[in-house]
Amino acid sequence: MRSRMSPAFKLQCHFILIFLGALRGETRYLELREVAEADPLLLFNTDLKRELSEEQLYHRSLRCIDMLSIEGQFTFTAEQPQLQCAAFFIGEPEEVISIQYDLVSVDCQGGDFLKVFDGWILKGEKFPSSQDHPLPMSDRYIDFCESENIRTFSSSQNVAMIFFRIHEPGNGFTITVKKNPNLFPCNVISQTPNGRFTMVIPHQHRNCSFSIIYPVVIKISDLILGHLNGLQLKKPSVGCGGIGDFVELLGGTGLDPSKMMPFADLCYPFHGPAQLTIGCDNTVVRMVSSGKHVNRVTFEYHQLEPYDLGSPSGNSIKEYCFPSI
Numbered sequence: 001m002r003s004r005m006s007p008a009f010k011l012q013c014h015f016i017l018i019f020l021g022a023l024r025g026e027t028r029y030l031e032l033r034e035v036a037e038a039d040p041l042l043l044f045n046t047d048l049k050r051e052l053s054e055e056q057l058y059h060r061s062l063r064c065i066d067m068l069s070i071e072g073q074f075t076f077t078a079e080q081p082q083l084q085c086a087a088f089f090i091g092e093p094e095e096v097i098s099i100q101y102d103l104v105s106v107d108c109q110g111g112d113f114l115k116v117f118d119g120w121i122l123k124g125e126k127f128p129s130s131q132d133h134p135l136p137m138s139d140r141y142i143d144f145c146e147s148e149n150i151r152t153f154s155s156s157q158n159v160a161m162i163f164f165r166i167h168e169p170g171n172g173f174t175i176t177v178k179k180n181p182n183l184f185p186c187n188v189i190s191q192t193p194n195g196r197f198t199m200v201i202p203h204q205h206r207n208c209s210f211s212i213i214y215p216v217v218i219k220i221s222d223l224i225l226g227h228l229n230g231l232q233l234k235k236p237s238v239g240c241g242g243i244g245d246f247v248e249l250l251g252g253t254g255l256d257p258s259k260m261m262p263f264a265d266l267c268y269p270f271h272g273p274a275q276l277t278i279g280c281d282n283t284v285v286r287m288v289s290s291g292k293h294v295n296r297v298t299f300e301y302h303q304l305e306p307y308d309l310g311s312p313s314g315n316s317i318k319e320y321c322f323p324s325i
């Protein structure tokens with residue numbers, strides 16, 4: 001099996017990890033804001049409260065390559081020609097991202113662009129993949145220069161990004177980023193290497209992928225695929241054959257679940273736990289749903305540590321990209 005990741009992708013991942021780490025510090029700001037808003041004297045006067053929350057909208061400048069997990073207003077100003085910039089936004093699994101253009105000063109005729117993408121793209125790989133996203137690929141990009149009347153955008157999942165190219169120093173833009181609740185999260189990138197999630201697809205013909213951008217140990221504790229009566233028990237050893245409703249575990253080096261290696265197929269309901277160690281850079285739990293059933297899978301995961309591999313005979317975890325149910 002293939003197991004090596006390209007050095008470039010590794011670098012990108014390190015970028016993300018560093019940014020996510022730095023951003024955790026900034027979430028403390030939001031907690032402070034909540035404390036301020038709970039002050040009874042302020043609740044007294046709603047106008048004052050509104051002014052306060054507007055005033056306290058978090059502001060900062062945006063870097064050419066950036067990663068954000070908090071709400072706020074962000075401004076980019078080019079100090080030199082910036083030809084390849086991207087900002088990644090991420091929320092909690094139960095959130096979607098909204099992006100509003102407050103001020104845009106770019107030279108569309110001169111070759112600048114400012115695009116929103118519904119998902120993430122890293123090294124040409126997209127999340128969610130086209131097999132999992134409700135919209136066709138062309139509808140997932142919105143270029144400010146081609147549709148200047150569209151000032152706000154809402155993502156379909158907890159990640160979104162913008163790309164931009166600005167030639168003229170001094171040009172730039174300001175955006176406001178907010179996070180809104182999503183009652184039925186489908187596609188998700190986990191913000192953290194450890195966590196627990198229940199994916200539910202209630203009578204919908206769609207596919208959902210939960211992506212963890214770390215090597216992990218996953219424990220599946222519960223799987224319900226509508227048909228509880230063991231109708232399909234005749235051929236248990238053949239695998240699911242990609243037919244009907246099933247859950248698959250994927251591992252790989254890029255973001256796109258449709259390009260990752262399937263390590264396990266689960267098409268029979270069970271109460272776990274079943275444990276899987278995936279020593280790949282990226283791990284995905286994916287559910288394919290016909291819409292005939294209410295499907296649900298619960299799993300927890302933690303970052304792969306050397307001790308998870310038993311006796312570590314090799315010296316690098318990254319050499320492993322294997323299933324071990």
Ligand SMILES: *[C@@H]1O[C@H](CO)[C@@H](O)[C@H](O)[C@H]1NC(C)=O
Pocket residue numbers: 131132205206207288
């Ligand atoms: C879900 O994914 C499968 C492949 O795994 C694909 O054949 C099918 O068309 C997808 N369904 C939807 C609704 O996109």
